[in-house]
Amino acid sequence: MTRIFDDPAEFADDQLAGFLDLYADRVRxxxxxxxxxxxxxxxxxxxxxGGGSGHYPAFCGTVGPGMAHGAVVGNIFTSPSAAQAYSVAKAADQGRGVVFSFGNYAGDTINFGIAADRLRAEGIDTRIVVVTDDVASAEEESRRRGIAGDFTVFKAMGAAAARGADLDEVERLGRAANAATRSLGVAFTGCTMPGEDEPLFSVPEGHLGLGLGIHGEPGIRDVPMLPARELAELLVDDVLKHAPAGAPGRVGAILNGLGTTKYEELFLLWRHVAPRLRDAGYEIVDPEVGELVTSLDMGGCSLTLMWLDDELEPLWRADAYTPAYRKTAAPLAALREPTADELAEADAVVTAPAASDAARGLAGTVRAALAAVESTIRSHEHELGRIDAVAGDGDHGRGMLKGITAATARVGELGDDVGGGWVLQQAGQAWAERAGGTSGVLWGAALEALGRHLGDTAATYPAATVTAGAREFATTIQQLGGAQAGDKTLLDALLPFVEELERRVGGGEGLAAAWTAAAATATTAAGATADLRPRIGRARPLAEKSVGTPDAGATSLGLIVTAVADVLTSQKEQT
Amino acid sequence: MTRIFDDPAEFADDQLAGFLDLYADRVRxxxxxxxxxxxxxxxxxxxxxGGGSGHYPAFCGTVGPGMAHGAVVGNIFTSPSAAQAYSVAKAADQGRGVVFSFGNYAGDTINFGIAADRLRAEGIDTRIVVVTDDVASAEEESRRRGIAGDFTVFKAMGAAAARGADLDEVERLGRAANAATRSLGVAFTGCTMPGEDEPLFSVPEGHLGLGLGIHGEPGIRDVPMLPARELAELLVDDVLKHAPAGAPGRVGAILNGLGTTKYEELFLLWRHVAPRLRDAGYEIVDPEVGELVTSLDMGGCSLTLMWLDDELEPLWRADAYTPAYRKTAAPLAALREPTADELAEADAVVTAPAASDAARGLAGTVRAALAAVESTIRSHEHELGRIDAVAGDGDHGRGMLKGITAATARVGELGDDVGGGWVLQQAGQAWAERAGGTSGVLWGAALEALGRHLGDTAATYPAATVTAGAREFATTIQQLGGAQAGDKTLLDALLPFVEELERRVGGGEGLAAAWTAAAATATTAAGATADLRPRIGRARPLAEKSVGTPDAGATSLGLIVTAVADVLTSQKEQT
Structure with a gap:
C-alpha cells in the first residue's frame, strides 16, 4: 500500500517535484x-x-547521458497528454529530431501520436518506436504490451543517440531492439493506488498471477506459488519459447522487481535463472537484476531477454548515467582478478599444527566427548526447549543441537593425526557458525579457548592442565557475555563446576573422579538458575535476563559435563 | 512477505549465490x-x-571501488560468526591492515571482536569502528544502534582507504563520520522472515512506528499516520534536535527506504524534507534518496544526516562503484545547464496568433459556450456517474467535469484579444491534460481540431464554416478512437448531430436553429447507445465496448450540444 502522500490526487506531481529537487544538477x-x-x-x-507514473525508475529515472533525453510524466498509470508529450519533446529536441518511445497502450499511442503530428507540423522530424515485449499479452507481436522491455529499447536508442547516430538510425535500432526483446512477468500481490485501500486486482494467497501487466492488469491465469527453482524454469522456458526467429546466442537479461519484491529474492531467483539460460546455450551479457520498470507496490517480477547481435550488443553494453541507472565501464576495467598467490594467501585455511602423541591421544577423548554430548543433547532437545519456553522462545534445545551437530560434522572431516587442541578449536568454530544466537557464540568461543589452552604440543595432559582449560572456558564466557555468577545464566552451573573441579584436582583427585563430582555439583546448581538468552541481532541488550527455574542454559551445561564425565570414566576404566 | 525462496532456512546462502553469479566480474x-x-x-x-542478511544493499551491495573491500554475510538478521568475519578479512587484507565496521548490535560486537583478536594474533592490525546513528535507540550515543548511518560511515572509510590513507587515518575518519551522523526511522508495516506468515512486529493500521530498528524491533511508540509534509517535519526536526555539538552548516543526507516503500513515495517526502533542511540553514550536499539499508519487506523510511566538515565532505562526495551504489562525477561534470537561448526556444509557449475582429467575436461565443457546458456537466455529474456505473466504473461525470473545468480555467487565463480558434485549441489541450482517460484525450483533441479548423484570421464565421468544424470534430474522434457509427460510443450521438446540422445548414437554415434541432436529434440518439470507456493505461483494447442503455458518453454529448444550442440561440436573440 502507498503510505506517503499529501493529497493522493496530486501524488504524481508531488513526487516529481521531489525528484526534480533531488536531481537538479542533471535534469530540469x-x-x-x-x-x-x-x-x-x-x-x-x-x-x-514516457507513460504514466508509478513505474519508477520508468520513466524519469532513466533520463541522462547514454539513455533518454526526456521523459513525459503522466498521472499514475495514466497516459500523459499530447500537450505534455509535445512540450517535453520540444524542450529535449537538439535540432536532430525526436524519437518518442513508450509501451504499447492505447492512451499513450493516441497522445504521443498527436504530439508527433504537432511537432512535425512545426518542422521537428519525429518518429515513434512502440515497445511490445510482453509475450503473455497477445500472440501477435505488434499487439503485445510493453513492460520491462521498455528498458532495453530505451537503452539501445539512448546509446545510439549518444554515439551520434542520426534519426533514421536511432529509430531503426530502436525497432531492432524491440524486435529482439521478450518478457514474461508474474505477480504475487496486486498494487494499490495512492489513497486507496483496495488493490486494483489480487492474487489468491499461495498463488502467482502469470503474465501480469504493469498497470494493475491481472495475470492471464493464477497458478499455485512455486519454489524459486521452478519459478525460474517457468520464466526462462516461456521466454525462450518466444525467441525471435534466427536469434543469436547471446542475450542481455533483466530480472526485474515489480515493487515490493526484494533484491535478495531476485538474487535468489537469478541463481536459478542464470544456469538455466546457460544450459540452453546462451551467453548472458551484462545482466541486470533489480527494479527497472515497477508497478507501484506490486509484488512480483519479470524476466526480459534481448537477443544481441553485433549491432545491439555494444548498445546494451554502453555506459549510461541516469538517476536510477548508472553503468560505467571504467571502474571495472581497473579491477583485476586476484593472482594465484593472493588467492592462496587469502583463502589459506590455517592448517593443523603437528600434534604430539599425547595430543593425538587427547583427540580421541575429545572426539568421544563430543559424540557423547551430541547424543545427550539430541535426546534432551525437546526437554530443553520446554524449559526454555518458560522464560525464552523455546529454541534452546534446537540451537544447542545445531551447534554440537555442526561441531561433530566438522571434526569428522579432520584427519586422524590432529591433536585434541585443534579438534576443540575446529569444533568451536563450527558451533559458532551454525548454532546462531549468543549461546552459540559463547559455546563456540569457549571451546576454541579451551582448545588453544590445551594446544597440541604437550608431552602429557595432566588433570591440572585440563582444569586450567576449564577455567579458561568459563572466563571466555564471562568476558564475552558480560555476565557474572548470580546473574542467572549458564555461569551459575559452570562456575560451581569449575570451582569443584579445581578444589578436587588441587587436592590430588584424578580427573575422571573429580570431573564426575563437579558435574554433579553443576547439575544441582542448574536447577535454580535462568538463562542468558538475548537473540543476536535484536536490540535486547546483553544485560537483559529472563527469569525462570530451572534454566535451559544451565541445564544443558549440566547435561554436557555429565556426558563428558561418563566418557572420562569409561576411558579411565579402559586404561 | 518474502515470496521467492527454495528452503527458507537456506535463504541467506541462496541469495548470496545469485549475487555472486551476477557480479562475478567485480567480486568473489x-x-x-x-x-x-x-x-x-x-x-x-x-x-x-557486515552483519546479518536481509538489509540489501547492506552489506554486500556496497562492496567495490570507493566503498568497502569485503562484506561478511550472516544469516537473516543474525550476526555472522567470528570465523566468517575472520575469513573475509583475511581475504580482503592487502597488507595495510583491516577496519571492521558494523552497526552496534551485541552479536556483531562479540563476533567481529573475536575475529579481530584472531587477526591481530596473526599480525594483521585490525581496528573496529561501530556505527551508532539511531537517535531513537538510546540517549547515550555509544549505546545507540546502527541503522542507515552504516552507509555514511562505510562510505567515509571506503573513500579514505581509496585515496591511500593509512590504518590510523581510516579508523579516525570512520569514527569522525560516525560522530557526525544521526538517523531516525519510521515503520508503516513490519517485516516477515522468509517462510514465515506472520511479521516480526506489526504497526496498527493507520499508524506509524516511530524509531524502529532494522531487525524487526518495533518502534519506540506508535503515532497516527501523518501526511507527507508532517512526516517530513517530524523526521527533520527530530534528527536536527540531535545534531552533534558545533555541527557545521553542510549535511550529506540519506532518505532511505526500508523495503516496500516506493521510490516515488520517497521523492514525495524529499519534496518536504529538502526545503525544511534549507529553511533550517543547511546546505544539502549530494543527497541520496533510495534504498541503502533495508529490513526485508518492512514498510517505512529513515532520514540520516551526516554533518560535513572540510574533512568529511570530500569523502561523502567521492566516487564509488559498487553493485548497488554507483557515483561518478565525470558524466555530470560534462553536463551543462541549458543556455538562455535554448531555454527560450525549448520552453517557448506558442503565442496566440493575431485575431481578426470576427475571430475575437467568435471567442466570446466560445467562452459562453464553454461556461454553459461546465454548468450543465456540473449539474449532471452524478447522473452521468450513475449511468456510467451500469456498464463502466462510474467516473464519467467526474472525468468530464475535470476536463471542462480545466478548459474553462485555462481559457480564463487568456487575454481578451485572442480569437475563438485559439480559445478552442487551448481549451482542448487543458481538457486532455486534466481529464484523463480516453474520453479526455478524444474531447481534448476534437476541440483542438475544431479550433484549428476555425482559425483566427477569417473575416466572418458563417454557419457552413462552423458546420464543417463540427464534422472535423467528429472525424478526429473517429480516427483517434478507431470506432465507427453503431459501435455504441459517443459517436452514436455525435454523428447524427453532425449529419442533422449539415442537412439543415446545407438547406439554408441559420446556425442557432439548425444546431438546436441537431442537438435534439443527438439527445434522442443518446438514449440507445453505450459508451467507449476503456481506461487509458489499462490493457483493454480500444475495440472493447461496454454494453448498456443509456450510455454516459452519448448522454453527455447530448447535454453539451444542447447547452451550446442555448448559447447560440441566446446570442442570436441579442444580435
Whole structure:
C-alpha cells in the first residue's frame, strides 16, 4: 500500500517535484515532464520516453547521458497528454529530431501520436518506436504490451543517440531492439493506488498471477506459488519459447522487481535463472537484476531477454548515467582478478599444527566427548526447549543441537593425526557458525579457548592442565557475555563446576573422579538458575535476563559435563 | 512477505549465490562473505563491513571501488560468526591492515571482536569502528544502534582507504563520520522472515512506528499516520534536535527506504524534507534518496544526516562503484545547464496568433459556450456517474467535469484579444491534460481540431464554416478512437448531430436553429447507445465496448450540444 502522500490526487506531481529537487544538477522540469541537461558534445537525436507514473525508475529515472533525453510524466498509470508529450519533446529536441518511445497502450499511442503530428507540423522530424515485449499479452507481436522491455529499447536508442547516430538510425535500432526483446512477468500481490485501500486486482494467497501487466492488469491465469527453482524454469522456458526467429546466442537479461519484491529474492531467483539460460546455450551479457520498470507496490517480477547481435550488443553494453541507472565501464576495467598467490594467501585455511602423541591421544577423548554430548543433547532437545519456553522462545534445545551437530560434522572431516587442541578449536568454530544466537557464540568461543589452552604440543595432559582449560572456558564466557555468577545464566552451573573441579584436582583427585563430582555439583546448581538468552541481532541488550527455574542454559551445561564425565570414566576404566 | 525462496532456512546462502553469479566480474565469494576484486593501484587499508542478511544493499551491495573491500554475510538478521568475519578479512587484507565496521548490535560486537583478536594474533592490525546513528535507540550515543548511518560511515572509510590513507587515518575518519551522523526511522508495516506468515512486529493500521530498528524491533511508540509534509517535519526536526555539538552548516543526507516503500513515495517526502533542511540553514550536499539499508519487506523510511566538515565532505562526495551504489562525477561534470537561448526556444509557449475582429467575436461565443457546458456537466455529474456505473466504473461525470473545468480555467487565463480558434485549441489541450482517460484525450483533441479548423484570421464565421468544424470534430474522434457509427460510443450521438446540422445548414437554415434541432436529434440518439470507456493505461483494447442503455458518453454529448444550442440561440436573440 502507498503510505506517503499529501493529497493522493496530486501524488504524481508531488513526487516529481521531489525528484526534480533531488536531481537538479542533471535534469530540469518542463511542462509535462523532465529533460536531461545536455552534454558538451555534438547535438544528439532526442529520445523522449514516457507513460504514466508509478513505474519508477520508468520513466524519469532513466533520463541522462547514454539513455533518454526526456521523459513525459503522466498521472499514475495514466497516459500523459499530447500537450505534455509535445512540450517535453520540444524542450529535449537538439535540432536532430525526436524519437518518442513508450509501451504499447492505447492512451499513450493516441497522445504521443498527436504530439508527433504537432511537432512535425512545426518542422521537428519525429518518429515513434512502440515497445511490445510482453509475450503473455497477445500472440501477435505488434499487439503485445510493453513492460520491462521498455528498458532495453530505451537503452539501445539512448546509446545510439549518444554515439551520434542520426534519426533514421536511432529509430531503426530502436525497432531492432524491440524486435529482439521478450518478457514474461508474474505477480504475487496486486498494487494499490495512492489513497486507496483496495488493490486494483489480487492474487489468491499461495498463488502467482502469470503474465501480469504493469498497470494493475491481472495475470492471464493464477497458478499455485512455486519454489524459486521452478519459478525460474517457468520464466526462462516461456521466454525462450518466444525467441525471435534466427536469434543469436547471446542475450542481455533483466530480472526485474515489480515493487515490493526484494533484491535478495531476485538474487535468489537469478541463481536459478542464470544456469538455466546457460544450459540452453546462451551467453548472458551484462545482466541486470533489480527494479527497472515497477508497478507501484506490486509484488512480483519479470524476466526480459534481448537477443544481441553485433549491432545491439555494444548498445546494451554502453555506459549510461541516469538517476536510477548508472553503468560505467571504467571502474571495472581497473579491477583485476586476484593472482594465484593472493588467492592462496587469502583463502589459506590455517592448517593443523603437528600434534604430539599425547595430543593425538587427547583427540580421541575429545572426539568421544563430543559424540557423547551430541547424543545427550539430541535426546534432551525437546526437554530443553520446554524449559526454555518458560522464560525464552523455546529454541534452546534446537540451537544447542545445531551447534554440537555442526561441531561433530566438522571434526569428522579432520584427519586422524590432529591433536585434541585443534579438534576443540575446529569444533568451536563450527558451533559458532551454525548454532546462531549468543549461546552459540559463547559455546563456540569457549571451546576454541579451551582448545588453544590445551594446544597440541604437550608431552602429557595432566588433570591440572585440563582444569586450567576449564577455567579458561568459563572466563571466555564471562568476558564475552558480560555476565557474572548470580546473574542467572549458564555461569551459575559452570562456575560451581569449575570451582569443584579445581578444589578436587588441587587436592590430588584424578580427573575422571573429580570431573564426575563437579558435574554433579553443576547439575544441582542448574536447577535454580535462568538463562542468558538475548537473540543476536535484536536490540535486547546483553544485560537483559529472563527469569525462570530451572534454566535451559544451565541445564544443558549440566547435561554436557555429565556426558563428558561418563566418557572420562569409561576411558579411565579402559586404561 | 518474502515470496521467492527454495528452503527458507537456506535463504541467506541462496541469495548470496545469485549475487555472486551476477557480479562475478567485480567480486568473489569467500567463506563467510564477499570480497571485492582489487584495483590496479597501490594496496589499500581493507574496510570490511557486515552483519546479518536481509538489509540489501547492506552489506554486500556496497562492496567495490570507493566503498568497502569485503562484506561478511550472516544469516537473516543474525550476526555472522567470528570465523566468517575472520575469513573475509583475511581475504580482503592487502597488507595495510583491516577496519571492521558494523552497526552496534551485541552479536556483531562479540563476533567481529573475536575475529579481530584472531587477526591481530596473526599480525594483521585490525581496528573496529561501530556505527551508532539511531537517535531513537538510546540517549547515550555509544549505546545507540546502527541503522542507515552504516552507509555514511562505510562510505567515509571506503573513500579514505581509496585515496591511500593509512590504518590510523581510516579508523579516525570512520569514527569522525560516525560522530557526525544521526538517523531516525519510521515503520508503516513490519517485516516477515522468509517462510514465515506472520511479521516480526506489526504497526496498527493507520499508524506509524516511530524509531524502529532494522531487525524487526518495533518502534519506540506508535503515532497516527501523518501526511507527507508532517512526516517530513517530524523526521527533520527530530534528527536536527540531535545534531552533534558545533555541527557545521553542510549535511550529506540519506532518505532511505526500508523495503516496500516506493521510490516515488520517497521523492514525495524529499519534496518536504529538502526545503525544511534549507529553511533550517543547511546546505544539502549530494543527497541520496533510495534504498541503502533495508529490513526485508518492512514498510517505512529513515532520514540520516551526516554533518560535513572540510574533512568529511570530500569523502561523502567521492566516487564509488559498487553493485548497488554507483557515483561518478565525470558524466555530470560534462553536463551543462541549458543556455538562455535554448531555454527560450525549448520552453517557448506558442503565442496566440493575431485575431481578426470576427475571430475575437467568435471567442466570446466560445467562452459562453464553454461556461454553459461546465454548468450543465456540473449539474449532471452524478447522473452521468450513475449511468456510467451500469456498464463502466462510474467516473464519467467526474472525468468530464475535470476536463471542462480545466478548459474553462485555462481559457480564463487568456487575454481578451485572442480569437475563438485559439480559445478552442487551448481549451482542448487543458481538457486532455486534466481529464484523463480516453474520453479526455478524444474531447481534448476534437476541440483542438475544431479550433484549428476555425482559425483566427477569417473575416466572418458563417454557419457552413462552423458546420464543417463540427464534422472535423467528429472525424478526429473517429480516427483517434478507431470506432465507427453503431459501435455504441459517443459517436452514436455525435454523428447524427453532425449529419442533422449539415442537412439543415446545407438547406439554408441559420446556425442557432439548425444546431438546436441537431442537438435534439443527438439527445434522442443518446438514449440507445453505450459508451467507449476503456481506461487509458489499462490493457483493454480500444475495440472493447461496454454494453448498456443509456450510455454516459452519448448522454453527455447530448447535454453539451444542447447547452451550446442555448448559447447560440441566446446570442442570436441579442444580435
Amino acid at each position: 522540469g518542463v511542462h509535462g515532464g523532465v529533460v536531461a541537461h545536455r552534454g558538451d558534445g555534438a547535438p544528439q537525436v532526442a529520445v523522449v520516453i | 565469494g569467500v567463506h563467510g562473505g564477499v570480497v571485492a576484486h582489487r584495483g590496479d593501484g597501490a594496496p589499500q587499508v581493507a574496510v570490511v563491513i
